[in-house]
Amino acid sequence: MRDVARQAGVSVATVSHVVNNTRFVSEEASQRVLDAMEALDYRSNELARSLRRGQTNTIGLILIDSANPYFAMVGRHVEAVLYEHNYNMILCNTEGDPNREELYLNVLRSRQVDGIIFYGARTDLSALQRYLQTDDRPIVVIDQDLSAIGSSVPNLLVDNQQGAYIATQHLYSLGHERIACLAGPANSFAALERVRGYKKAMEEIGLVITDGYLIPTPDFHPPSGYDATLELLALPQPPTAIFSCNDLMAIGGMSAAHQQGLRVPQDLAFVGYDDIRLSSYTLPRLTTMAQPTRDMAEIAVEMLFERIKNPQLPPRKEILSSHLVVRDSCGAKS
Amino acid sequence: MRDVARQAGVSVATVSHVVNNTRFVSEEASQRVLDAMEALDYRSNELARSLRRGQTNTIGLILIDSANPYFAMVGRHVEAVLYEHNYNMILCNTEGDPNREELYLNVLRSRQVDGIIFYGARTDLSALQRYLQTDDRPIVVIDQDLSAIGSSVPNLLVDNQQGAYIATQHLYSLGHERIACLAGPANSFAALERVRGYKKAMEEIGLVITDGYLIPTPDFHPPSGYDATLELLALPQPPTAIFSCNDLMAIGGMSAAHQQGLRVPQDLAFVGYDDIRLSSYTLPRLTTMAQPTRDMAEIAVEMLFERIKNPQLPPRKEILSSHLVVRDSCGAKS
DNA sequence: CTGAAAGCGCTAACAC
DNA sequence: GTGTTAGCGCTTTCAG
Numbered sequence: 001m002r003d004v005a006r007q008a009g010v011s012v013a014t015v016s017h018v019v020n021n022t023r024f025v026s027e028e029a030s031q032r033v034l035d036a037m038e039a040l041d042y043r044s045n046e047l048a049r050s051l052r053r054g055q056t057n058t059i060g061l062i063l064i065d066s067a068n069p070y071f072a073m074v075g076r077h078v079e080a081v082l083y084e085h086n087y088n089m090i091l092c093n094t095e096g097d098p099n100r101e102e103l104y105l106n107v108l109r110s111r112q113v114d115g116i117i118f119y120g121a122r123t124d125l126s127a128l129q130r131y132l133q134t135d136d137r138p139i140v141v142i143d144q145d146l147s148a149i150g151s152s153v154p155n156l157l158v159d160n161q162q163g164a165y166i167a168t169q170h171l172y173s174l175g176h177e178r179i180a181c182l183a184g185p186a187n188s189f190a191a192l193e194r195v196r197g198y199k200k201a202m203e204e205i206g207l208v209i210t211d212g213y214l215i216p217t218p219d220f221h222p223p224s225g226y227d228a229t230l231e232l233l234a235l236p237q238p239p240t241a242i243f244s245c246n247d248l249m250a251i252g253g254m255s256a257a258h259q260q261g262l263r264v265p266q267d268l269a270f271v272g273y274d275d276i277r278l279s280s281y282t283l284p285r286l287t288t289m290a291q292p293t294r295d296m297a298e299i300a301v302e303m304l305f306e307r308i309k310n311p312q313l314p315p316r317k318e319i320l321s322s323h324l325v326v327r328d329s330c331g332a333k334s
Numbered sequence: 335m336r337d338v339a340r341q342a343g344v345s346v347a348t349v350s351h352v353v354n355n356t357r358f359v360s361e362e363a364s365q366r367v368l369d370a371m372e373a374l375d376y377r378s379n380e381l382a383r384s385l386r387r388g389q390t391n392t393i394g395l396i397l398i399d400s401a402n403p404y405f406a407m408v409g410r411h412v413e414a415v416l417y418e419h420n421y422n423m424i425l426c427n428t429e430g431d432p433n434r435e436e437l438y439l440n441v442l443r444s445r446q447v448d449g450i451i452f453y454g455a456r457t458d459l460s461a462l463q464r465y466l467q468t469d470d471r472p473i474v475v476i477d478q479d480l481s482a483i484g485s486s487v488p489n490l491l492v493d494n495q496q497g498a499y500i501a502t503q504h505l506y507s508l509g510h511e512r513i514a515c516l517a518g519p520a521n522s523f524a525a526l527e528r529v530r531g532y533k534k535a536m537e538e539i540g541l542v543i544t545d546g547y548l549i550p551t552p553d554f555h556p557p558s559g560y561d562a563t564l565e566l567l568a569l570p571q572p573p574t575a576i577f578s579c580n581d582l583m584a585i586g587g588m589s590a591a592h593q594q595g596l597r598v599p600q601d602l603a604f605v606g607y608d609d610i611r612l613s614s615y616t617l618p619r620l621t622t623m624a625q626p627t628r629d630m631a632e633i634a635v636e637m638l639f640e641r642i643k644n645p646q647l648p649p650r651k652e653i654l655s656s657h658l659v660v661r662d663s664c665g666a667k668s
Numbered sequence: 669c670t671g672a673a674a675g676c677g678c679t680a681a682c683a684c
Numbered sequence: 685g686t687g688t689t690a691g692c693g694c695t696t697t698c699a700g
Contacts, residue, residue: 001694013670013672014670029670041468043440045446051379051692051693052693053695072401075425076427079425080427091409091424092422093413093414106377110377222614252615255619277401281556281586281589283588283589347688347689348685351679356680379677385692386691
């Protein structure tokens with residue numbers, strides 16, 4: 001910039017002003033500056049700019065695993081909407097590790113990001129909570145209900161309980177009564193809520209949950225769904241339908257069913273959760289509860305920007321719904 | 335920091351030195367600084383630090399679409415190895431748009447990232463080339479051969495031609511002679527190379543590529559594989575095997591075959607490319623050419639750091655191999 | 669309409 | 685062993 005100023009025969013301040021269009025500069029001077037910028041291939045140093053302005057146009061996205069198709073989708077959308085706002089995104093994977101959560105939170109703070117989208121997904125909020133006590137940078141938390149800790153942080157939720165309820169009802173409406181559930185890991189907030197929805201539906205319908213039908217899994221990956229389904233099928237009275245707390249496990253489960261010589265949906269029906277892209281290309285195509293990932297991204301960013309613009313604003317809380325996408329893994333009503 | 339210094343009764347320089355452990359500070363003074371930091375919950379401002387040191391500990395990752403499972407995997411691994419080095423990653427999706435490529439390249443430059451990993455994947459290198467003329471920031475280019483433009487930039491390649499060759503040979507070794515190919519988009523460097531490998535194998539074997547067997551697709555997504563497979567099956571002499579230039583299209587293709595009442599692999603065999611996580615959970619499990627994504631990430635970052643440490647170093651060029659993962663989508667040798 | 673100067677928070681060179 | 689000072693590249697008063 002100094003060079004540009006010299007070459008254009010103006011002050012640095014003037015250069016800054018034409019670059020940022022922040023005050024009128026004579027046509028003539030402007031042109032000289034522009035020419036000098038062109039000639040020297042000048043690019044502003046955003047680092048210096050950020051330091052001076054106290055704004056980095058950067059936000060941090062913290063999630064468990066960006067290779068998980070569901071999170072990948074969320075991340076993709078967040079990046080896309082940030083792009084529209086001239087913001088960049090630092091991506092942070094926690095692997096579900098509380099230490100990483102806290103570390104990344106603090107790294108992002110050190111880096112002076114303008115805001116953080118936190119999708120830690122675990123029930124345990126202690127790392128987050130500890131952080132919140134030390135910093136009031138704008139942050140929105142997705143898919144973890146903060147009411148428990150009475151926090152005043154914007155909170156974006158999906159009604160997982162309702163989603164699971166709908167999924168279970170769907171299975172019942174198709175004639176199933178022996179409905180099992182792949183529960184996901186106990187430390188997942190979403191999983192817990194979905195299990196709750198499953199239980200509620202079963203109870204309302206008047207169905208009992210047979211012993212062993214509600215089966216916890218160590219994680220959300222296909223192998224876990226595979227193993228759990230095998231266990232279910234080994235039961236004296238195996239289920240005729242399975243509600244899986246996410247698509248990945250449902251896909252693993254369908255694979256297990258197939259391996260056991262069962263047909264999906266005739267012998268065993270599946271409903272998943274998330275509606276990852278590939279769910280429409282499994283065999284059979286997976287019926288699932290679609291998460292509004294695009295909306296989530298848009299609203300999360302919007303909530304964050306509201307906070308950035310006006311930190312005094314009362315924190316918004318938003319609850320989105322999942323909707324049922326009927327495909328082929330449950331069969332048709334007979 | 336000023337506050338910490340005041341509270342500890344030392345100079346700012348001293349605080350800096352204990353924070354960075356960059357010179358001896360008396361036990362006593364150190365302790366006072368540490369206490370003050372603790373008391374004031376001090377976190378260094380990385381922005382200021384970066385500006386002063388001329389180093390941001392940030393790299394940019396540019397790729398087409400982080401929601402694509404293959405790219406998601408690469409991104410995940412890159413982030414993981416950067417984490418080990420105390421680096422952060424700004425994620426940029428180009429959507430295959432040359433304008434975005436150039437825009438992001440320049441944004442990253444403005445942000446003074448220490449380096450860039452560029453996985454643009456398109457044959458057209460003009461945006462990149464234009465950028466390289468204006469900036470010599472360390473950058474490594476993945477999966478696009480730079481020899482053509484005689485560039486002196488580190489270059490990490492996968493031998494796509496060989497991979498496709500192996501895949502095609504595998505199909506032939508299983509008794510297939512009518513082998514078609516889902517070619518991917520014409521602007522994809524990897525796709526072009528894979529098609530080349532397919533052609534080479536066919537030629538060496540002495541097989542002719544029936545008219546219509548080499549079928550271009552608009553993109554790499556499942557629907558494209560689905561549509562293309564339908565086209566192939568509508569041919570007077572449909573193929574008995576399909577080499578798909580990526581897994582996603584193979585998955586779409588298997589879905590199409592199923593929809594047409596064909597059995598995979600008995601009626602139609604498939605080989606994919608990438609070995610995305612879900613390939614082991616399709617029905618049937620997909621035989622595919624596995625890409626060494628973990629190695630790619632590690633080597634790419636390593637190459638980048640070499641460059642960052644010593645910009646004079648001659649640019650390395652590294653060529654990795656894909657390997658065949660035999661699963662169930664091709665059947666067994668009869 | 670434009671320039672001078674201060675300062676964002678930090679580190680590195682130079683003093684003592 | 686520690687303090688002082690300059691300055692990274694930018695923006696923003698404050699003067700004129």
